[in-house]
Amino acid sequence: MARLETLKVAVVGAGKMGADHVRRIEEAVSGARVSAVVDVDAERAKAVAARVEGCTAHTDPAAAMAAADVDAVLVASPGPAHEAALLAAFARDLPVLCEKPLTPDAASALRVMEAERQLGHRRVQVGFMRRYDAEYMKLKSLLSTGQLGRPLMLHNRHRNVASPPGWTSEMLINDSVVHEMDVTRWLLGQEITAVTVLRPAPSANAPQAVQDPQFVVLETDGGAIVDVEIFVNCGFGYQVQAEVVCERGTARIGDGQAMVTTMAGRWGGTIAQDFTDRFADAYDREVQAWADATRRGQVTGPSVWDGYAVAAVCEAGVRSLAEGGRVEVELARRPALYDVS
Amino acid sequence: MARLETLKVAVVGAGKMGADHVRRIEEAVSGARVSAVVDVDAERAKAVAARVEGCTAHTDPAAAMAAADVDAVLVASPGPAHEAALLAAFARDLPVLCEKPLTPDAASALRVMEAERQLGHRRVQVGFMRRYDAEYMKLKSLLSTGQLGRPLMLHNRHRNVASPPGWTSEMLINDSVVHEMDVTRWLLGQEITAVTVLRPAPSANAPQAVQDPQFVVLETDGGAIVDVEIFVNCGFGYQVQAEVVCERGTARIGDGQAMVTTMAGRWGGTIAQDFTDRFADAYDREVQAWADATRRGQVTGPSVWDGYAVAAVCEAGVRSLAEGGRVEVELARRPALYDVS
Amino acid sequence: MARLETLKVAVVGAGKMGADHVRRIEEAVSGARVSAVVDVDAERAKAVAARVEGCTAHTDPAAAMAAADVDAVLVASPGPAHEAALLAAFARDLPVLCEKPLTPDAASALRVMEAERQLGHRRVQVGFMRRYDAEYMKLKSLLSTGQLGRPLMLHNRHRNVASPPGWTSEMLINDSVVHEMDVTRWLLGQEITAVTVLRPAPSANAPQAVQDPQFVVLETDGGAIVDVEIFVNCGFGYQVQAEVVCERGTARIGDGQAMVTTMAGRWGGTIAQDFTDRFADAYDREVQAWADATRRGQVTGPSVWDGYAVAAVCEAGVRSLAEGGRVEVELARRPALYDVS
Amino acid sequence: MARLETLKVAVVGAGKMGADHVRRIEEAVSGARVSAVVDVDAERAKAVAARVEGCTAHTDPAAAMAAADVDAVLVASPGPAHEAALLAAFARDLPVLCEKPLTPDAASALRVMEAERQLGHRRVQVGFMRRYDAEYMKLKSLLSTGQLGRPLMLHNRHRNVASPPGWTSEMLINDSVVHEMDVTRWLLGQEITAVTVLRPAPSANAPQAVQDPQFVVLETDGGAIVDVEIFVNCGFGYQVQAEVVCERGTARIGDGQAMVTTMAGRWGGTIAQDFTDRFADAYDREVQAWADATRRGQVTGPSVWDGYAVAAVCEAGVRSLAEGGRVEVELARRPALYDVS
Secondary structure, rough: OOOOOOOEEEEEEOOOHHHHHHHHHHHOOOOOOEEEEOOOHHHHHHOOOOOOOOEEEEOHHHHHHHHOOOOEEOOOOHHHHHHHHHHHHHHHHEEEEEEOOOOHHHHHHHHHHHHHHHHHHEEEEEEEEOOOOOOHHHHHHHHHHOOOOEEEEEEEEEEOOOOOOOOOOHHHHHHHHHHHHHHHHHHHOEEEEEEEEOOOOOOOOOOOOOOOEEEEEEEEOOOEEEEEEEEOOHHHHOOOEEEEEEEEEEEEEEEOOOEEEEOOOEEEOOOOHHHHHOHHHHEEEEHHHHHHHOOOOOOOOHHHHHHHHHHHHHHHHHHHHOOOEEEEEEOOEEEEEEHHO | OOOOOOOOEEOOOOHHHHEEEEEEEHHHOOOEEEEEEEEEOOHHHHHHHOOOOOOOEEOOHHHHHHOOOEEEEEEEOOHHHHHHHHHHHOOOOOOEEEEEEOOOOOHHHHHHHHHHHOOOOOOOOEOOOHOOOOOHHHHHHHHHHHHOOOOEEEEEEEOOOOOOOOHHHHHHHHHHHHHHHHHHHHOOOOOEEEEEEOOOOOOOOOOOOOOOOOOEEEEEOOEEEEEEEEEEEOOOOEEEEEEEOOOOOOEEEOOOOOEEEOOOEEEEEEEEOOOHHHHHHHHHHHHHHHHHHHHHOOOOOOOOHHHHHHHHHHHHHHHHHOOOOOOEOOOOOOHHOOOOO | OOOOEEEEEEEEEEHHHHHHHHHHHHHHOOEEEEEEEEEEOOOHHHHHOOOOOEEEEEEEEHHHHHOOOOOEEEEEHHHHHHHHHHHHHHHOOEEEEOOOOOOOOOHHHHHHHHEEEEEEOOOEEEEEEHHHHHHHHHHHHHHHHHOOEEEEEEEEEEEEOOOOOOOOOHHHHHHHHHHHHHHHHHHHHOOOOEEEEEOOOOOOOOOOOOOOOOOEEEEEEOOOEEEEEEEEOOOOOOOOEEEEEEEEEEEOOOEEOOOOOOOOEEEEEEEEOHHHHOHHHHHHHHHHHHHOOOOOOOOOOOOHHHHHHHHHHHHHHHHHHHHOEEEOOOOOOOHHHHHHO | OOOOOOOEEEEOOOOHHHHHHHHHHOOOOOOOEEEEEOOOOOOHHHHHHOOOOOEEEEEHHHHHHOOOOOOOOEEOOOOHHHHHHHHHHHHHOOOOOEEOOOOOOOHHHHHHHEEEEHHHOOOEEEEHHHHHHHHHHHHHHHHHHOOOOOEEEEEEEEOOOOOOOOOOHHHHHHHHHHHHHHHHHHHHHOOOEEEEEEOOOOOOOOOOOOOEEEEEEEEEEEOOOEEEEEEEOOOOEEEEEEEEOOOOOOEEEEEEEOOOEEEEEEEEEEOOOOOHEEEEEEEHHHHHHHHHHHHOOOOOOOOOOHHHHHHHEEEEEEHHHHHEEEEEOOOOOOOOOHOOO
């Protein structure tokens, strides 16, 4: 498990997404730190860089990448700026995490692909983050077991509360359904061969001239039919659902339940088999919370008083088990140190 | 957000739990690393320490804590060894994360409490990790809003597939229900005043002479009645459920669904309001996966081919939206670089 | 399937429950009709009897039972009047459906039992109607298969929106938990041997001096432990839930889902295997609605226009299937006869 | 509530569906009886008629309708025979319940419509029984409140375990999707204007040359887009689901849950407000079971012993409530009369 030193990352783009990635790398990611922040707006770059000790601010991606302490690049600038940033990273053979879209159109994406091909090895990971969602990962994993048989259809629902100002009908395809397009390819392992967009009567809550909702049908080279309801002014919440229909059963995620499968006369989900599975995240969160508080010079979480009080209740419980009947719990007086503020 | 340097942790106990915490700190926790591993078994300490670069191995907790590069201690040794380790940490005023139980009985817990009180400030966080479980945290958070009114009852189910060899009737209280005892105190903010343990006819699957299941009733100083079904040979899975019954509604976790509440004529759950909420974990996991792969010198995840292929599908989609009807997708030939192995 | 003639029923008690049973027999039950209505309040008896053609009104149960056209008796008078009505029915050897409670206390119930024993055969069905609830029936049926193993515990929740005026603490036992007492005996096939009633802090919404909620623990002669939460001022709805915990799994009803079982690492429910199962009730309801409308001289439900319109859509569908692409549906003009009013 | 005498029904068609309707009218429908059974196969007509007291058998529908004791007709013969039966009923102005399809094609359906129009009043109810399913009725009822706003899309799933021998690709439209066509028109109150049938790669479990599954898109004159997955060899069960997507929320049925709605940040369902709602069916079933047993000369269901035993438990419960602690239940000896066989 001997690991490399900490990965030093240049973040290109200090807008909402870029700033959030800076926070993420500092607070949630182990083994990485932000060493440089780049933005065409120098003030914005400085403001975000200032939040991280030892982090420098830049306006030119290539200059930032030339810094001695940059091992990798995270591109979160607007789509039209991606191509230049990617080529700059290729020039230094730096690994890149590039937010979606890779580039704004297929022609520029082809140019990037040709550049990477000439480099001779992959350097880019594109930010299709749904592939890292726990529910989608379970769905993919289940499909790969072959239990359900070959996938025949995939039904998707993608709903947002309300579209931001300036949102257009095309953006429902390019910024929203784009996720289902990648999910389709990834889940099914098939390429998409045709698209049909149907237009329901628009919702009264859609902005003027915006076709919302849309109902999109995708066909794949494996013969699957995929439908996507995209509805970005649904009003009630952000909801992403997917149901794969296979030859012997179905699996569905996103319903406010764990993954639900139907097969052999039953619907339902799985139950964890032990606590390391059920509470894996809780253990991670516990130790992270402890490390974070300790580094801030604080002590939080369950106290010695909690440990003591529970020990006293256990003793009463064991006596009740042995002797039967109700056993009262006797507690010492709680020291002021353990007062909850 | 300027943060302190990395927290250097001595892990006391290199058994299953200790080794898992070492792995956790190295792989999942940001801002911390393991600098020392302690175990009475020198070979075991060395084996675990060897997995971490620069980590030393020890057999004596106090000696390990004396090392220059120890900022904090994680105690994961057997319960009877906790008291000595905690006092050693107090001697150096080091912060401690101590696995549950704090100590094996109330008397020794009182001694630890007195020692921390004399230190004058809290140094210990006890490892009641359910307080860090996402579902319990939501339940606690909902209760604190007061929407449901005052809690009156708390129903708990705690089921394990099978008990390990050597498990006794008392261990159902001390090792299993102990979690619900802490959860009760934490969720309700009340101390437990009495315990009654009822004995259903034991399951045929329980080991000889083990009273399994048990049905435990707790009373609190706030007048709440709490019941706990503990069933450690249920056979079907590891399942932890809790339902709080309040004056105006109930909330339940652990059912294979998100938290379900009942209130004002409806049952159900909440829907995320935006993608940063719904996909927060996916973003963390994506960037972590990228950082991990990059440090290993690899490139994984969605490729430039994926970015290109989706761009081509989007273009077809926008044409279908504009013109109506079915639009075929034209893809370039995929370079061998992007072959999926 | 040659059946006996219609059963002629005397309904004793014309209050809310009795009147509802009169309506039920007339509208929902096949093969029975109400021939006599009895109430100590002559006006009330007459008013309810007047709703049924040929039905007579009485103030004395025995006199009503003496009428030539009475085959059976339904007792829905207040509990203290049950004993006399039952003995009158025994005198004429008439079958009786007696609303719960059989009688108000164990001593009077014993007297009724002795009278029926002397009659030499059973004549009485007691109105524990939960045994006829579809969900409880499924639960009972599943238990009887033995798939889950022996039942060890039964958890019950019984919640009402608000208690009626005059409701007392004792009525939570006698009028509410009484159902779970019967359910326990019926589901488990065991007698109850001990009762413990625990008193949580009363809800602020409970009437003055009423202990609500209560938490009741029952023990059975088969060694099962049964708990019942009774909460008659829960505010949010009427909710009845039951979970049986067996040696190899659990089954739960009343959650707004079909029966959910846990077993062998999975939670979930069953899926119907054919349409006669899934839509059995719909067929019954359809034919009943048609018979009812026809007897009123009306025609309701799907019309010839509906049949025609669907036929036209089918033709378009079959053409699309054969030829591919979108096929428009051509409909004739709809005659005024089929205008929806 | 004074009702007409019993409706006397001639059932035309004594095959599987017809025989089931005969059973239904006799056993489950109140206020109706079968007076005549018609089938081209005289033996089959006789066999089914023999199950009902006083019921006659016929081979000619018109002859059967001419009988003195026929008030109404239920047509359950094969589709091609419907037109003649309907016209015979029109000749005598008899009300008809006609199984779907009304007739096998649009042209013949138009002829029937013209005949009924000339009659001057509606006489036919077509057997689209989904309109009588409890879940669909709730969905329709919710839509009619307007709470969710205008419907924009309707997603349907229709799955059968396996198709019968001889099933063709066209029958997926004519015999299966036909239900969703009617449901669409009824739920939305709109006519269907176009149909597109898409062909996923057929399942390996579909019979040779049968296109299964199919994905059907319907467009309506109200601008709604409706999709139907029809999959008649899904293997796992018979499943019918529908989700309506409206301007302010969605509602879904058929998931093994009660109707689930999403609206204003929440998903979930309603909770009954009182026992007459929750247990309405149980009461109907209880009284029907009692009437049926009584007419057979039997006594079933909860006995006087059950009434007595519960009374004794209640007494113990009330004592525990008053005095605290555990109270044992004393039962008399159970007379042999109440032994469960």
